[in-house]
Amino acid sequence: MNKLNKIFEKWYELAKIGLEKGLNEECIDFSPREIVIVGMGGSGIVGNTLEDISHFYGMNAKVTTVKSNVIPFKPDERSLFIVISYSGNTIETLSAYKQLLEENAKTLVITSGGLLEKFAIENKSCMIKLTPKLLPRGDFPEIFYSILGLLVKNNVLRAINNEKLHSSIEVLKEDLENYAKNIANEAKDKIVIFISSKPYLSVAIRFKNDFAENSKSISFVEEIPEFLHNSIEGINRLLMFYKDRIKILSIGGKMLFNNIFYESFKEALNLKITEVDLGSDGVLNEIVRGFKLSGLVSLKLASIYDIDPDETSSIDVYKEKLSSVLGNRSF
Ligand SMILES: O=P(O)(O)OC[C@H]1O[C@](O)(CO)[C@@H](O)[C@@H]1O
The missing domain is CATH 3.40.50.10490 (Glucose-6-phosphate isomerase like protein; domain 1)
Structure with a gap:
């Protein structure tokens, strides 16, 4: 069986783990006016999902998503940037994070490791550590529920309570x-x-x-x-x-x-x-x-x-070329 199928069988468990992490995270010590989700692909999609949630349920903060190496606006002191990269090695996300550090923005990093974890530790950013050895696009429930837990706990998302969060996770058990x-x-x-x-x-x-x-x-x-x-x-x-x-x-x-x-x-x-x-x-x-x-x-x-869903050879070519062009230029 390929890796994605196996990860998929763990979605219920991963959602529960994510929710616990979000509910126990102490990093927001202010009321954000704006929440910006920064990430690419399977990490960045969480931003679109939170925009949908905000659109329907309403939030006490505006939600936007940046899927780019550049943050196209100046951080406000009441903006919270949630920087997500499962691998911690996605170049666009690392570059955007570097810009946020330079601009003294408030950040929460969500990653399983890589350079992003290293930089987050060095710069004392808040961090939620993800379950290791999965595939980035396979860890959606852990990332999504960790943020939902955090937003519910901090009264940013008031229309959803703990009970609603838990019952939505039960959906993942349906056949x-x-x-x-x-x-x-x-x-x-x-x-x-x-x-x-x-x-x-x-x-x-x-x-x-x-x-x-x-x-x-x-x-x-x-x-x-x-x-x-x-x-x-x-x-x-x-x-x-x-x-x-x-x-x-x-x-x-x-x-x-x-x-x-x-x-x-x-x-x-x-x-x-x-x-x-x-x-x-x-x-x-x-x-x-x-x-x-x-x-x-x-x-x-x-x-x-009869295709292997795990491998993404064209994306790998892009990533390798990008790394070789950038060489060991530090972030
Ligand atoms: O979450 P990460 O590790 O930054 O990866 C982002 C995206 O990059 C990819 O690995 C491909 O570039 C996607 O599968 C993934 O969703």
């Missing part, structure tokens, strides 16, 4: 195997366009990323209603030529708009839309279920294609 297999079969040999909107947008982005990294498949995310004001023209033209090669999957779309809006949207698109069922038991549960489903579908698709 979604058959449903995931059905979606993977529908996506097989297709270019998938995920259509979504906040508070489900992070689920659609995760699907796109999981399809790419785990199943080596290209897919796209389009946000409603914006895509109905531009991309739909291009998509409908593409459908004239490749109708049988394109699949439109809606992530939470049906829950977001009233019938008239949704019917008009379906009418405008020249292809049937398939709804991905995230359940209807609260946005937090639905997001958590969506992330689990995304992982399962991408692993099923990888197995249909």
Whole structure:
């Protein structure tokens, strides 16, 4: 069995571990006005998820995400930067962290080790240490719940209590195997366009990323209603030529708009839309279920294609080239 499948079986456990870490973390000694999540790929996606959570439940701080080597604004004294890198060696994240240190920003580092851990210790940043020997994109529950625990404990996120947090973790025990297999079969040999909107947008982005990294498949995310004001023209033209090669999957779309809006949207698109069922038991549960489903579908698709979901050789080429260009330039 590949590593991702094995990690996936530990998601329930990892969520519980993460939540404990967040609830016990003492590092926030002020009321942040702004929370900025800094990270790439499977670490950065946590920022999108928190934006979705904030969009629906509201938070006492504005949440933004930076997926870049540069922080494009000056830190405020009431900004908290949560710098996440599972490996601790992602160059973009290290560079952004260095900039934050230079600007005396308040930081919380979340990592399993690497240079980020080293620098965090040297600079006395707060740190949450992650379970070692996993894959970055596999440790989503531990990272996500550690931050949720921290925000709930510090009254930044008041609409979610401990009970709600714990019951959302129970979602990870559900058996979604058959449903995931059905979606993977529908996506097989297709270019998938995920259509979504906040508070489900992070689920659609995760699907796109999981399809790419785990199943080596290209897919796209389009946000409603914006895509109905531009991309739909291009998509409908593409459908004239490749109708049988394109699949439109809606992530939470049906829950977001009233019938008239949704019917008009379906009418405008020249292809049937398939709804991905995230359940209807609260946005937090639905997001958590969506992330689990995304992982399962991408692993099923990888197995249909007989692809190793763990390896990411093109990304490795990029990382090696970047390291060789930067040499031992210190961060
Ligand atoms: O969490 P890390 O170790 O910074 O990695 C970030 C991203 O980089 C990758 O390893 C690929 O570049 C992804 O799989 C991962 O999500």
